[in-house]
Amino acid sequence: MLFYEIINDHPAEDPALICQDKMLTYGEVREEVTLWAAHLQSSGVCKGDKVGLFSKNCNEFVIAYLAIIKAGGVVVPFNFQLAAPEVAYIVQDAGMRVMVTRQKLELDAALQECGCGPLKQLDFEDLRQPVDRGYEDIAMDDNDNCTIIYTSGTTGHPKGAMLSHRNLVANAKDFTQRVLMYSSDKTLCVLPMYHCFAWTVSVACPLLHGCCIVVQENYTLAEALRLIQRYEITQFAGVPTMIQMFEKGADSGQLASVRFFISGGASLPQKLAKDFKKKFGKPVQEGYGLSEASPVCTVNPAEKIKVGSIGPQLPNVRVEIRDEDDRRVASGTVGELCVRGDNVMLGYLNRPEETAAALRGGWLHTGDLAYQDEEGYIFIVDRLKDMIITGGENVYPREVEEALYHHPAVQENAVVGVPDKLRGQAVCAYLVLKEGAAATKPQLRRFLMERLASYKVPKYFFFCEQLPKNGTGKVMKTALRENAIEDLVNRQN
Incomplete structure (x- = not known):
């Protein structure tokens, strides 16, 4: 399955996206994606071209992401907090010629300083306009590069983790074998969509199962609580800071509709996990991932959560703790957390040596120290890197x-x-x-x-x-x- 096809089979009238109380159905999303893909093709986007996407959370981010892929491009989401020189570096490294933006950016000076060629910016309004040519179907394979997630390297320069259609689809399917989702569910997407954690857990997984995604542009506790109550949100994924804000500032009635809470992106303090469960009567399911693994590798199952653990490996994902000689260690022994599966990246763009090092022996070496107990639950001990x-x-x-x-x-x-x-x-x-x-x-x-x-x-x-x-x-x-x-x-x- 190609990633943009995850929206194809859901009923056209079912709600897909809600942002600022504006709703789009799955039928409307499919129409918009095809129109925007045709626009991108008419603007010269060809198969394999790297196309930037720079925007805060909104319905259009989802449409643009899927449209870039459907047009044959490789989507490169930008952290919207980056300064112009940081954006220019990624543009140069990816060989990017086209960028989709919410509003056009002032990048000329930074691009010139980097020695970049011309960059064509298309904003959302440009892509909404009628287009002379129709969409042209592009022959693609699920092993083709679908997106590039830029993640900082030890040299200080970001490096692009190349993920395939198969990577993204497999991770969404595997995650939702552990954390069940239904078409009747409503997800609150508060994490920034450019982030791999947000994209997979709060966008790709719900879209795969025909859920409705309620989009919050910027996280504030008051707005999150309003949206949860108005739309009777059933799924929430966030970082520990957000979980902490709920624990400090919400009452149990305000979160009554939420069926599960997922935490990732940083370690969840054990005291916070226990205090949250005590106050709301619902646990937080902590997980673990990294961009190079699309990103989720482990998550605690709702039926048995171990506080302080990132949970066992996902279905169809293999996680091993290995020593300095790349040998698997016994339960309870600390070593490097390594991952194998269809979720693991193709490699780093333009960095064959770093790719070989990260994927040596057929395993993704995460750089994180951990141990595994006898039931397969994994506990992060420390980070090899100084991140x-x-x-x-x-x-x-x-x-x-x-x-x-x-x-x-x-x-x-x-x-x-x-x-x-x-x-x-x-x-x-x-x-x-x-x-x-x-x-x-x-x-x-x-x-x-x-x-x-x-x-x-x-x-x-x-x-x-x-x-x-x-x-x-x-x-x-x-x-x-x-x-x-x-x-x-x-x-x-």
């Missing part, structure tokens, strides 16, 4: 460090994650300034806001005379994280 997860968004320290090095006053810097009650982790930067130079925290924030998405900008800045280093000159980030916790306790703001 920071703040509010469900991935931040790689090297990217922030590289941006800070462009500041004229910065001699050295190192970025680490520190615990944060609201977001799970916060970004913290340590800086050594050049002799005689000066910089203030507000100045540094303003400097970075022009170069990075806001969630990547450090919440905390500490100035020091030198960074802790080992004998080879490498910054000891474990020691730095320990220092950061102590400094946060003692800081005077």
Whole structure:
């Protein structure tokens, strides 16, 4: 099955999407997707072309995503929080010539600085207009590249995980074998659709089963509660921060219609999971995934949830804990979490060496340390990488460090994650300034806001005379994280 075909067989009159109280049926969505696909083809999109998609959550995001694929293109969703230079890098790396946007972006200077060729932007209004030519069916295979999800790499540059039609469809089918969905269900999509977790769990899975998706553009507790009650939402997926907001600010009656709550994107604190269950009488089903696996690999089944665990492997997905020699370890032994299945990516765009390393031995190596109990439930222990997860968004320290090095006053810097009650982790930067130079925290924030998405900008800045280093000159980030916790306790703001 090709991914855009998941909407084909549902009754035309059934509700598919609701956003800002405007409803589209499955029949209307199919018509719009075909029209927009014809527009894209008339604009020169051919099979295999990389087409950007830049928008906040809305009905049109779903239509554009499916239309790009139906036109033969490969959809590249953008995090709408990215700054212009970050967008330009992805445009260049993907060899992109066309981008679909809610509103056209000011990218000329950033694209020119990157050495990019011309980029044609089509906004939603452009794609709604009548088109002279009809849609031309494109021969495609389910192993063809369908989407590219850009995820930060250890070098600080984003790398594109290429996912096929089969990857996306298989993950939606496998997830809903564990978490059942019915055509009568209504899903609240509050997570950003550009994010792989949101796209699979809150969009692809419901569309596959003919559910109705109620779209929330920006998450606020008050609006989420209003939508849940007005539309009698039965399914909710979010990051722990959202679960925490429910636990603090909602009463049990306001969430009575919701049949299940899924949490992902960051570790769910055990106390929060227990407090939520106690207050609402419903558990939170924590799962785990990564973009390279479309993304879901594990999730707790409703019939048996283990607090602190990310659950057992999904049906048709194999998860093993392996040692440094790529051998499977015994239950209870910590090793690297590795994944195999139809959900695993084709590889990284333009990065054959990194692809080979990530997929060595036929297994996706996640870079996460975990152990598995005797019942197959998996527990994340730590991350091999230094990645920071703040509010469900991935931040790689090297990217922030590289941006800070462009500041004229910065001699050295190192970025680490520190615990944060609201977001799970916060970004913290340590800086050594050049002799005689000066910089203030507000100045540094303003400097970075022009170069990075806001969630990547450090919440905390500490100035020091030198960074802790080992004998080879490498910054000891474990020691730095320990220092950061102590400094946060003692800081005077």
